[in-house]
Amino acid sequence: MKKITFEDVIRTTEAPYPDFHLKPGRTALILIDMQKFVLGEHLVKAAVKAGLEERSVREVVKEYDERVKKATKNAQKVLNSCRKKGFDVVHVRMQGPSDNPRHTAKVNRKIGLIVPPKFEDGEFIDEVKPLSSELVITKTNGGALSGTNLDFILRNMDIDSLILVGFLTDQCVLATSIHAADLGYDVLIVEDACTTRSKTLHDAVLLAQKDVCAKIKSADEVVKIIEKI
Amino acid sequence: MKKITFEDVIRTTEAPYPDFHLKPGRTALILIDMQKFVLGEHLVKAAVKAGLEERSVREVVKEYDERVKKATKNAQKVLNSCRKKGFDVVHVRMQGPSDNPRHTAKVNRKIGLIVPPKFEDGEFIDEVKPLSSELVITKTNGGALSGTNLDFILRNMDIDSLILVGFLTDQCVLATSIHAADLGYDVLIVEDACTTRSKTLHDAVLLAQKDVCAKIKSADEVVKIIEKI
Amino acid sequence: MKKITFEDVIRTTEAPYPDFHLKPGRTALILIDMQKFVLGEHLVKAAVKAGLEERSVREVVKEYDERVKKATKNAQKVLNSCRKKGFDVVHVRMQGPSDNPRHTAKVNRKIGLIVPPKFEDGEFIDEVKPLSSELVITKTNGGALSGTNLDFILRNMDIDSLILVGFLTDQCVLATSIHAADLGYDVLIVEDACTTRSKTLHDAVLLAQKDVCAKIKSADEVVKIIEKI
Amino acid sequence: MKKITFEDVIRTTEAPYPDFHLKPGRTALILIDMQKFVLGEHLVKAAVKAGLEERSVREVVKEYDERVKKATKNAQKVLNSCRKKGFDVVHVRMQGPSDNPRHTAKVNRKIGLIVPPKFEDGEFIDEVKPLSSELVITKTNGGALSGTNLDFILRNMDIDSLILVGFLTDQCVLATSIHAADLGYDVLIVEDACTTRSKTLHDAVLLAQKDVCAKIKSADEVVKIIEKI
Numbered sequence: 001m002k003k004i005t006f007e008d009v010i011r012t013t014e015a016p017y018p019d020f021h022l023k024p025g026r027t028a029l030i031l032i033d034m035q036k037f038v039l040g041e042h043l044v045k046a047a048v049k050a051g052l053e054e055r056s057v058r059e060v061v062k063e064y065d066e067r068v069k070k071a072t073k074n075a076q077k078v079l080n081s082c083r084k085k086g087f088d089v090v091h092v093r094m095q096g097p098s099d100n101p102r103h104t105a106k107v108n109r110k111i112g113l114i115v116p117p118k119f120e121d122g123e124f125i126d127e128v129k130p131l132s133s134e135l136v137i138t139k140t141n142g143g144a145l146s147g148t149n150l151d152f153i154l155r156n157m158d159i160d161s162l163i164l165v166g167f168l169t170d171q172c173v174l175a176t177s178i179h180a181a182d183l184g185y186d187v188l189i190v191e192d193a194c195t196t197r198s199k200t201l202h203d204a205v206l207l208a209q210k211d212v213c214a215k216i217k218s219a220d221e222v223v224k225i226i227e228k229i
Numbered sequence: 230m231k232k233i234t235f236e237d238v239i240r241t242t243e244a245p246y247p248d249f250h251l252k253p254g255r256t257a258l259i260l261i262d263m264q265k266f267v268l269g270e271h272l273v274k275a276a277v278k279a280g281l282e283e284r285s286v287r288e289v290v291k292e293y294d295e296r297v298k299k300a301t302k303n304a305q306k307v308l309n310s311c312r313k314k315g316f317d318v319v320h321v322r323m324q325g326p327s328d329n330p331r332h333t334a335k336v337n338r339k340i341g342l343i344v345p346p347k348f349e350d351g352e353f354i355d356e357v358k359p360l361s362s363e364l365v366i367t368k369t370n371g372g373a374l375s376g377t378n379l380d381f382i383l384r385n386m387d388i389d390s391l392i393l394v395g396f397l398t399d400q401c402v403l404a405t406s407i408h409a410a411d412l413g414y415d416v417l418i419v420e421d422a423c424t425t426r427s428k429t430l431h432d433a434v435l436l437a438q439k440d441v442c443a444k445i446k447s448a449d450e451v452v453k454i455i456e457k458i
Numbered sequence: 459m460k461k462i463t464f465e466d467v468i469r470t471t472e473a474p475y476p477d478f479h480l481k482p483g484r485t486a487l488i489l490i491d492m493q494k495f496v497l498g499e500h501l502v503k504a505a506v507k508a509g510l511e512e513r514s515v516r517e518v519v520k521e522y523d524e525r526v527k528k529a530t531k532n533a534q535k536v537l538n539s540c541r542k543k544g545f546d547v548v549h550v551r552m553q554g555p556s557d558n559p560r561h562t563a564k565v566n567r568k569i570g571l572i573v574p575p576k577f578e579d580g581e582f583i584d585e586v587k588p589l590s591s592e593l594v595i596t597k598t599n600g601g602a603l604s605g606t607n608l609d610f611i612l613r614n615m616d617i618d619s620l621i622l623v624g625f626l627t628d629q630c631v632l633a634t635s636i637h638a639a640d641l642g643y644d645v646l647i648v649e650d651a652c653t654t655r656s657k658t659l660h661d662a663v664l665l666a667q668k669d670v671c672a673k674i675k676s677a678d679e680v681v682k683i684i685e686k687i
Numbered sequence: 688m689k690k691i692t693f694e695d696v697i698r699t700t701e702a703p704y705p706d707f708h709l710k711p712g713r714t715a716l717i718l719i720d721m722q723k724f725v726l727g728e729h730l731v732k733a734a735v736k737a738g739l740e741e742r743s744v745r746e747v748v749k750e751y752d753e754r755v756k757k758a759t760k761n762a763q764k765v766l767n768s769c770r771k772k773g774f775d776v777v778h779v780r781m782q783g784p785s786d787n788p789r790h791t792a793k794v795n796r797k798i799g800l801i802v803p804p805k806f807e808d809g810e811f812i813d814e815v816k817p818l819s820s821e822l823v824i825t826k827t828n829g830g831a832l833s834g835t836n837l838d839f840i841l842r843n844m845d846i847d848s849l850i851l852v853g854f855l856t857d858q859c860v861l862a863t864s865i866h867a868a869d870l871g872y873d874v875l876i877v878e879d880a881c882t883t884r885s886k887t888l889h890d891a892v893l894l895a896q897k898d899v900c901a902k903i904k905s906a907d908e909v910v911k912i913i914e915k916i
Binding site for chain 4: 461462463464466467468470471472473474475476495500501502504505507508510511514515518519522563564565568569570571599600601604605628629632633636637639640641642654655658659662663665666670671
């Protein structure tokens with residue numbers, strides 16, 4: 001006889017979050033903070049500038065940087081297949097409307113995370129750059145739906161479901177996915193098209209959302225689904 | 230020579246989230262979903278009703294139930310000290326405005342989490358019941374700030390900082406704290422006055438927020454701070 | 459040859475707001491502040507209590523009171539036909555969550571408009587009382603969509619269009635209709651199921667919205683449309 | 688003995704909206720839709736292009752155009768005095784993020800009011816052009832607070848009161864002022880620094896708000912107050 005688990009008990013009070021259909025015109029791909037300052041190279045520059053020794057910095061940053069690059073490649077795959085099928089694509093980026101710190105949200109101002117409009121490493125990562133027809137949304141806080149008019153635009157476009165990729169899994173991606181689910185969107189997070197500083201935290205926050213308020217799939221799974229549409 | 234860590238590198242790009250003052254009239258204590266259905270006893274009832282064997286259920290629920298009870302005791306301590314000093318207290322609970330599933334947010338409707346107005350286990354846990362002068366906010370989704378007018382009320386009360394306690398750390402508490410931080414509130418999560426189904430997830434989501442968008446303190450630390458006010 | 463008017467010129471830059479279909483499950487009837495304190499009788503009570511002479515008060519209130527009563531009858535007609543066809547019905551009322559003025563929105567607190575939970579004249583007007591299955595939304599400010607979770611509930615119900623009736627045309631009804639249009643809802647205001655203190659202002663604010671951001675129709679026209687569904 | 692008026696009766700139930708202080712750092716000047724397409728010249732161009740006879744068009748547009756120009760001069764006066772005293776200034780404009788109509792809010796899409804990013808007459812009117820340090824907020828709907836992140840930015844700047852100028856009094860200015868009041872901002876509308884297509888509607892919507900949810904003052908009055916700060 002199979003042993004009862006805590007999960008079995010929970011399942012008597014809640015059903016798993018159901019799967020949903022991806023539909024051009026109704027589903028949007030949201031790329032979150034896929035900017036150069038997320039790359040390891042930016043961290044190296046900043047750390048060296050602050051006086052840390054370059055070789056040691058490169059060493060501790062390496063594993064993270066590889067994860068970011070791999071996630072970017074996966075996001076690019078999903079982006080390409082979405083573009084092919086005519087899905088709406090929205091690029092969200094962290095960027096202040098001016099150099100004035102008062103124009104940056106308090107949450108980021110508190111930790112000194114001010115991204116001026118002309119900050120070089122604020123540019124989109126090459127692999128996932130927006131086309132001129134695609135929406136670009138600028139924010140100075142974490143969640144893409146709380147400090148912007150993204151929700152307003154999406155609902156005016158009759159978008160009801162979101163595919164999320166980008167950085168960082170446990171910060172801006174998490175804030176966006178939880179808020180999106182709360183607002184009523186169907187949410188699909190592409191697990192290997194996101195990452196964060198700690199692999200453990202990446203896994204943990206995806207597990208916390210999995211089948212509770214989001215579907216979690218790999219880039220390959222998502223591309224396969226989209227190609228069949 | 231001290232070895233450089235990844236954390237050292239990050240700290241060259243972001244400062245830690247600063248500490249802030251708790252002030253009656255400006256800081257509110259928010260108790261999240263501290264309702265009887267979170268207790269182990271409710272899970273036992275539901276599971277037994279669904280045909281699972283009671284003894285085994287009690288066994289797998291035990292550790293969770295103890296954490297919930299401990300968190301409740303700690304929330305009660307914080308609540309008492311907040312009341313003594315005249316802090317605003319808001320009790321948020323999960324409850325539909327009617328039995329009609331359409332009146333429950335999609336996010337919870339999808340997983341069958343409908344809490345009718347007269348659901349017995351929807352009552353507040355005895356230790357942390359609201360006084361008649363305290364606000365009670367009802368929601369049918371996760372985050373207390375996205376599906377309610379709580380943010381509206383708080384800003385109209387000139388509240389700028391929140392102390393958060395309640396359930397579940399990686400779901401409604403997380404959704405509320407991230408959103409609160411994004412909106413500009415100073416956020417303090419009382420780590421041992423919250424819990425969730427998995428101790429690992431509890432720890433992980435607190436770590437993800439710690440010094441990034443929230444301060445994390447124990448109930449004893451918070452009570453000590455409040456008593457000095 | 460017909461003389462060119464300013465209206466003709468405007469019509470070369472903007473088309474008239476198009477008509478739209480009313481559909482059960484997609485359209486909701488929103489009754490705004492149809493509470494006893496809007497009736498002339500409440501004004502008489504308040505004015506007499508404040509020392510004004512009753513007969514004179516009744517005289518100056520009479521014309522207004524008749525308009526309120528007529529609008530109520532018309533709202534009732536629309537309500538009945540909506541109920542018959544299974545439209546969602548939402549009753550919005552002005553009411554504080556407690557007697558504490560801090561729990562009332564600043565906008566109303568500033569003018570001393572605090573409606574305590576047990577205020578007798580805060581009850582719904584008899585002709586348009588909610589059924590137990592209908593949603594009741596409580597607010598302490600003007601617009602029904604800015605200080606409540608009404609928009610959240612409506613979008614989670616897949617409502618995309620609103621029929622508005624109630625009081626006062628140039629205050630809470632206006633605030634609600636403009637905001638609803640901005641959020642993307644199709645808006646229909648039932649012109650003779652609303653009124654305000656001044657007939658001139660009633661007419662003016664409806665004219666300002668007509669064919670710009672709302673359709674304006676009479677109760678009889680609306681009932682006729684609904685009956686054909 | 689003075690005859691009782693309806694206004695006297697109302698004043699026994701509601702106090703007049705109180706005056707408030709303008710304070711640099713707390714009060715922002717919001718210029719709404721002060722763009723070239725509001726000028727008479729744009730209407731003339733559009734009407735002539737649509738086949739109307741130019742001389743007649745100029746004639747019917749003349750009175751409106753004069754009001755727009757006068758309001759612009761008055762807005763400029765207020766703008767200059769605000770700049771001198773270090774008030775935050777925000778320029779709100781109507782402009783789509785792309786030529787794609789789906790990226791424009793439904794409310795404007797319905798009436799064909801799409802303003803592409805490079806639309807020439809979408810530029811700010813010369814007299815009230817933004818400085819590079821001033822915020823520019825883009826919207827595709829009416830109210831400046833519902834389809835943008837303006838409220839988010841203002842609250843993160845600790846702004847609690849607004850001075851409103853711009854176009855059109857009974858549309859975007861009205862939508863913004865009512866919403867601002869509802870959100871808790873103190874609102875001051877500069878009556879002769881706004882206008883709309885009909886002088887009657889301009890007067891009516893200001894009267895509807897006067898001392899209920901906004902203070903209404905002339906540009907000269909406002910400049911005098913600001914100069915004393």
